[in-house]
Amino acid sequence: MFKALFAHINKFVDLSDAEQEILASLLKSFSIKKKAFVLEQGQVCRANYFVVKGCLRLYFIDIKGVEQTTQFGIENWWITDLTSFLFQNSSEFFIQAAENTEVIAIEQHDYDKMFAKLPKMEKYFRLILQKNHQASQRRIMFLYSFTAEERYRHFNGLFPEFVQRIPQYMLASYLGFTPEFLSKIRAKK
Template sequence: MYNALFDHVNRFTNLDEDEQVILASMLKTASYKKKAFLHEAGAICRENYFVVKGCLRLYFIDIKGAEQTTQFAIENWWISDLTSFLFQSQSDFYIQAAEETEVIVVERHLYDHIFEQLPGMEKYFRLIYQKLHQASQIRIKYLYSQTAEERYTNFNSAFPAFVQRVPQYMLASYLGFTPEFLSKIRAKK
């Protein structure tokens, strides 16, 4: 199962076989059923998840009591409440399996040890976090500069298979509108 992660790491930096053995010794794997929670608001996030198979989502509950999805993670993507994970602060977010999911887990108490023993992993995570930050900025820009219909059309064009994978209410939440509005948009197409 670790080969998916090793392949991904080697797209950004090189880990030799000895380094892969060291990294594997500091990882664990887990499987989750659809709708299972990997993390809940109110707790400190102590794990970062690399999706091998499946789909996870990060969300919070807004002031109206509605779920607001802020991130999805499918195969070869990472997901965590990074603020809580990195700074060991209380989390406002939930991480939930949107479908049956298999992950590789980095536990927070081993995070710095990984960097100490494998300096290439620090470069890897820096590049991953840069990509995550860029994607977040673009998403925020789209939320403020595009109509709901434009957001759906652009997202559907960029990730057509993904749109079919996640429940409609999760996709609507991520795109910033209600499931009913998403139904209306889809009915027009």
């Protein structure tokens, strides 16, 4: 199961077989059933999750009681509540499986061990966080610059298979509008 992760890591840094063995000793793999949570609001996020297969989503509940999806984690993506994970404080988010999902986790208490034993992993995670930050900035820009329909068309153009995979209410939440509005956009085809 670690092959997918090692292949992803090796796109950014080269890990030897010995280094991969060290990393494997710090990882845990498990399956999460659709709709199950790996993190609930108020808990401390104990791991960073690499999605091997399936989809996780990070969301919060706004002041109106509506779920607001801020991130999806699909195959070969990492997902966590980074603030809670790094500082070990209570999370304001939920991480839930949108599909049956297989993940590889690095737990917080092993994070520094990993960096001490495998300095290349600091570069890897720095590059991953840079890509994540860039994607977040672009998403915020799109939320303010594009109409709702333009956001949907743009996202659908980038990830057409993904749009078909996830429930409509989750996609609508991520794109910043209601499921009813998404239905109207899709009906225009």
